[in-house]
Amino acid sequence: MKRSSLREKNKPGSTIFFSHKSLKNFLDSNAGLILSLPALAFVIIFIFYPLVQMFYLSLFRWNFVSPNMIFVGIENYVRMFLNDPVYLRSLVNVILLAAQSSAIQIPIGVALATIVLRYRRIGGLFWAIIFLPYVISSVAVSLIWTWMYNPYFGSINVFLRTIGLGFLARPWLGDINTALIAIFGTVNWIYIGLTTTMTIATLKSIPPSIFESARIDGLSGFQEFRKITLPLLKELIVVLVIIDIAGAFKFFDLIWVMTQGGPSDSTHVTTTWLYRAAFRSSEPGYGAAIGVTIFIFSFVIVQLLIKFTRSRLTR
Amino acid sequence: MKKLSERVVFTRRVKLFVLAVFLVIISIIMIYPLFWTLVTAFKTNRELFLDPWGLPSNPTFDNFFKALDRGNMGQAVINSLIVSLSSVLIISIIAPMASYATSRIEFRFKGAVTNLLIAGFFIAPHAVLVPLLILLRDMGLVDSHLGLILSYVGWHLPFAILFMKAFFVSIPSSLQDSARVDGLSNYAMYWKIMLPLALPTILTVAIIMFIGIWNDFLFAFIFLRSPSNFTVPINLLNFTTGRYGNDYVAQSAAVLISAIPTIVLYIVFAERIRRGVAFMAFGR
Structure with a gap:
């Protein structure tokens, strides 16, 4: 700043360019804000404005078109928790979804990750295969699995009949006892590759010399896993559980395409x-109120996530 | 002595065998549904119901043409390309700017700006569907590609910025210092030094964003009304619930069409995609 003003004084005719220069100066000293501005505008308009609006709308009874919105205070919230069994059921389903995702995907994912890293050559191909479902749209995946579960030509029933267990065949997604389990099966099919990938990413950050010396010391694959990998994975597992919980509150496509929440509203999640x-x-008022609860539930989880990963960073 | 080593070799072989069986079973479970869909797309509905596991007796591409034409998948692919590429282009321009600014430049309210920019990563868009639809309605952008594009940009920016921050932070500050000595302004530094260095990172983000937006169902489902505007996932659902609801073989072809672009991207950029997605889960 000082240097440039000195130069201006010494330069003849610099007054003509003074405003130009000071503008340039202004732009450069505010570069941080100016460069952030376009992104900031998008985020404020499309994320934070609707977010604030959501809290406001949740206090009204309305129907999208009517000019008069009726202020009802916390009535929507009271109704949700005291008078809407499907909403409560959807919360239970979200918890079940998160719990089964953690219980099934994490152990299998960790096992697969250690296998992929131990047997590099075949492991690479295997890794590519199990991650594949994740890049296919959830609608396509849901349709494929709706066909797998189809009562007439679905492969699962055909398989059961072929091996003589035909009495187990059923319309998996239409049967109130199996619909949720069938959906969970598809969920695990999609996300097992993701869990494996995240585990591999974590394990790769461990210096390979540790594994080498373990092998020299004659540790077996399982010993190596228990003595070295598992302790290092503890943090990862906590993170994965938190991600599964937050993810369960973001779940929508699969259930909407496969069952639309049916049969008898038994497979609804909050979304x-x-x-x-x-x-x-x-x-919309009631919908916004449900949105508020989704935001609060998943926000609490996310705070845990941030706190945890931050302590991980600064350790 | 000999016996012992034989036993070691034997147990090792058994272990490898068990492991191989485990891997083969999991691979079959992962591949089978996709393979079944591929085969079914070349069958007739009659063949599907008579023998669900049979091979097509007379394989043709008829189902694919039907899906593209009467199933509106052709139009949907074009719409999805327009929406995905436009969104990715905008994100690729403004995300690195904001990311660079909040990583390498000191300015007032920097902390608050950074938090605003990345907080969206932790918010479920599902929660705000109602006010978001009302916002688009007030802007006159319901059932338009522009409304969809702007929403995608807004909701994908936080991850893009977060991902690129990890890169910009890692650039040694000596580079910035020497550039400053040379008298480069913040903008020149961004344009001449930082942006070229960031290109590989931007490519990674662009690929992941493209796949995410190409596959997105939620926003298209809420914001689009007319089939001529439909993107691929919502058109797919429309095809299976509409007049062709029982035409499973044509639907199988439609599913394959919808998945081809992302599978090709995955085959080409597998390493980049997996690295980026792993980061997504740990985004901080």
């Missing part, structure tokens, strides 16, 4: 119930 309430029953 599909929000959609039904807001857009099918035209109750």
